Amino acid sequence: MRYRQLGKTGLWVSAIGFGGIPIQRVDNNTAIQLVNRALNLGINFFDTARGYTDSEAKLGLVLRERQQEAIIATKSMARSREEMARDIEKSLQALGTEYIDLYQVHNVEHPSVLERVLNPGGAVDALLDAKKSGVIKHIGITSHIKELFKDALKTGVFETIQLPFNPLESDGIPEILDLAAAHGAGVIIMKPLAGGAIKHAALALQYILEYPVSTVIPGMDSLQQVEENASVGSRSENLTPAERDKLDREIQEQGATFCRRCGYCQPCPQGIDIPLVFLLDGYYTRYGLTAWAKERYRGMKVQPDACTECKECEDKCPYNLPINQMLVEARARLE
Template identity: 50%
Template sequence: MEKRKLGRTNLEVGVIGFGGIPIQRLKEEEAIDLIKKAADEGINFIDSARAYGESEKLIGKGIAGNRDHWYIATKTMARDYESMKKEVETSLADFNIDTIDLYQFHLVKTEAQLEQILAPDGAFRALKEAQEAGKIKEIGITSHSAELLEMAIETDYFSTIQFPYNIVERQGEALFKRAAEKNIGVIIMKPLAGGALEDGDLALRFILQNPNVTVVIPGVDKEEQVYENANVGKNFVPLSEVDQKRIEEIKQSLGTTFCRRCGYCLPCPQKIDIPTQFLMEGYYSRYELQNWAVERYGVLPKKASECVECGVCESKCPYDLPIRSMLKNVVAKLEPNNK
C-alpha cells in the first residue's frame, strides 16, 4: 500500500486507514477478525475515540500480538487538565498498550474551547506531560470547523488535524494546503459523507488525488469493505474525465439535501446546534448506529423539536438547504415520542 509521512511525525502511514466507530456494534470475534484482515491488507493506521462505545477495547483485542504493525490514534472530548489525565489512562488500559501513537482533541468547535484546551490548566498540558512520559507520541486536533482548525495549526502545537472531506464537502482544501506547508498531517474523516456516497472506490480516489491529504479513515464493519478500501491504496487509479463527470453529477444530486456542517446557519435563535442534529441523524440512518445515535442525541442541550420554524437558518445557508424540513426529519428519526 502507498504510504505517506504523517506531517512532522515519524509515522509512515498507509493512505487508507481504518475508521473505528462502526465496530462498536459488532461481536468481539467479528471486530477482531476485521482488524486482523486489515493488517493483512497493509492497513496500518486505526482511529478510535473515547466516545465510540467499546471501540477502543475491541481494537485493543484486535491488535494484540501485532502491536508493532499498527499506528493507534484516539481522541477525547476532555478539555481540562485533570479530565485529560484520566482519559489517557483509560485509553491506554482499554487498548492494553503502553503508548498511543496519536492522541487528539475531539470535535473542538469554538475559539473559546481551543483557548480552554491551551490554558495553563487545560487539557493540552496533560497531553504534553503524557508525551514526555512516553504514554503518547503525537498530539492532534479534530473539528468540523475549517476556521477553527485554521487557527489551531497556526499555534504550532499540533502534529495533525482531522477534518471531513469528500466529493460534496470540499471546504477544507485551503486548510489542507496550509497544513502541508506547515508540515502538519491531514487525516480525512467522513470520506463517504456519512454514507451518502455509494461509490466508495470513486470517493476514496477523489480524496487521495489531493496531495495534501495524508490518510483517509473510512469506517469499517464488513469484510468486503476492508478489501475494497485497501485496494484503492494498493492500486490507485487517477481520476479520469468520466470520473470527474460522475463526481459533478453526485454533487448536483446531493446539493439540495445535504448538510456540509459549514456552520453558517448558526447561531440559531433557539440555540439549537443545527449541524450536530444532522450529524446524529446521519449516524442513525447511514451507519446503522441507531441506539448510539439516539443516546448521543438525547444528551444534546437543545433538540430539533425545539425549532420554532423562524427560518433564520435557511436565510443564512449558502446551499439553500430546507433546514426546517430537515429538522422535522431529525425529530421523526431520533425523537419517536415527538413524531
C-alpha cells in the same frame, strides 16, 4: 498499499486508514477478523476515540498483539489536565498497549475551547506529560471548524490535524492543506464518505487521495468494505473522466439534502442547534446508531419541536437545503 508521511511525526501511514466508529456495531470475533484483514492488506493506521464506546477495546484485541505493524491513534474530548490524564490511562487500558502513537484533542468546536486546552491546567499539559514519559508519541487535534487550525498549528503543539473532507464537503480544503504543509503537520481525513451519504465509496476515496493528504480513514464494519477500501489505497491512477462524471452526478443528487455543518443557518431565533439535528439524524440513518442518536437528541438544550417555521435558517443556508422539511423528517425518526 501506498504509504504517505504523517507530516513531521516521521511516521509512514497507509493512504487508507481504518476509521474506528462502525466497529462498535460488530461483535468481538468480527472485529478481530476485520482488523487482522486490514493489517494483512497493508492498512497500518487505526483511528479510534475514547468516545466510541468499545471501539478502542475491540481494536486492541488485535493491535496489542500486532502493534509493530500498526500506528494507533485515539482521541479524547477531555479539556482539563486531570480529565485528559485519566483518559490517556483509560485508552491505554482499553487498547491493552504500552503506548499510543498519536493522541488527539477531539472535536475542538470553538476558539475558546482551543484556548482552554492550551491554557495552564488544560488538556495539552497532560498530553505533553504523557509524551515526555513515552506513553504517547505524538499529539494531534481534530475539529470540524477549518478556521481553527490556523491558531492551533501556530502553537507548534500539534503534529497532525484531523478534519472532514469529501466530495460533498470540499470548501476551503486547499487552503487548509497549504497551511498544514507550511507547518509540517500530517493531515488525517475523517468523514470521507460524508457519514455514509456517498455510495460510490471507492471513487470518493480516490478523489480525496488526489489531494496532498496523509491518510483517509473510512469506517469499516465488514470484510468486503475492508477489501474494497484497501484496494483504493493500492490504486496508482487518478479518476478517469467517466468516473469523475459518475461521482459528480451522485454529489449533485446527494447535495440537495446534505447538511455540511457549516453553521451559517445559526443562530436560530428559537435556539435550535440545526446542524446537530442533522448530524444525529445521519448517525441514525446511515450509521445505524439509533439508540445513541435518540439519546443525544433528547439531551439537546432546545428540542426541535420549538421550530416556528420562520424559515430564517433556509434564507441563510448557502446550499439551499429545505431545512424545515428535513427537520420534520429527522424529528419523525428521533423523537
